[in-house]
Amino acid sequence: MQDKFHTNTNILGILGHPIKHSYSPFMHNLAAELLNLDYIYLPFDVPQDSLKDALKGIIALGITGFNVTLPFKEGIISYLHSVSEEAAIIGSVNTVVNELGKLTGYNTDTTGIYETLAPYKDDFSGLEVSIIGAGGAARALVYTLIRHFKPSRINIINRTEQKAESLKIYFTDKMKYEYIHTYELFPHEIIPVLNSSKLIINATSVGMLPDTDDSPINTPKIFMKNQIVFDTVYNPADTRFLQLARGEGAITLNGIKMLVHQGARAFELWTGQQMPIEAIYDAVRKHLEP
Ligand code: NAP
Secondary structure, three states: OOOOOOOOOOEEEEEEOOOOOOOHHHHHHHHHHHOOOOOEEEEEEOOHHHHHHHHHHHHHHOOOEEEEOOOOOOHHHHHOOEEOHHHHHHOOOOEEEEEOOEEEEEOOHHHHHHHHHHHHHHHHOOOEEEEEOOOHHHHHHHHHHHHHHOOOEEEEEEOOHHHHHHHHHHHHHHHOOOOEEEEEOOHHHHHHHHHOOOEEEEOOOOOOOOOOOOOOOOOOOOOOOOOEEEEOOOOOOOOHHHHHHHHOOOEEEOOHHHHHHHHHHHHHHHHOOOOOHHHHHHHHHHHHOO
């Protein structure tokens, strides 16, 4: 019997709104070209209330797979046929595979986070970590940290403390991890919290283009020598947050490695092929690093 739906168009894409600043089309199209694969990756700007219709279209057209970004990463779950265990725990999907009309959701941000932090594992595993932000990126960070790096304590610091508190309640229950503490983003209160953290992560959108002079924290003496400071923002690559940290002797990591590795894992899920990571990493860095 012939399958009702086909998924051999070799069309990939990203659904979001707005979508024009995404680097994913550049990365995936370049990877396909370098590997001589017949895939094309397109940006789809989907109006906020049209997600369900867009998914019907994807199934009808046989689009092989796609990424999902704001504002759909959480809401899409209820429309999918299944989600990976990881994406179900995190409560957020950024990659979907279409197999003969059945949509499966994954979260590959965790791969990007793991690959960025793993080289520093010995420096911060088992120690205190602070995350600034409580949105989708923060959820993937909390999951990956608990799963792979077993911190002694995770501080979630957010402008809206209630959202940080919701994350704490959620992950305490889902992952049986009882060492999450929450704070409002008030510079004076959080300085001691940040000073005692071995790893500090910006998971807010503050500092992103065009507001490149902004930083979630501008106060001096928040960073310390040999602390590891990771900014999930990748455009610009060198944010004000990272510049401040480097000025105080911290080791700084930008969001490009996370971007490339989350893409590489998605590419593998869709095509079964390894993305040529070094070449893509170099190409993205050429665009984003001064
Ligand atoms: P999100 O779900 O919309 O969350 C945004 C977060 O930023 C919230 O915690 C929000 O605080 C905070 N925020 C926004 N404006 C702020 C301001 N003016 N002052 C203080 N806090 C503010 O977004 P997301 O998906 O988590 O993305 C967050 C960051 O992660 C973005 O910069 C994105 O580029 C980055 N990211 C990077 C990668 C990568 O591959 N490198 C992948 C995914 C995401 P409230 O709760 O108070 O609103």
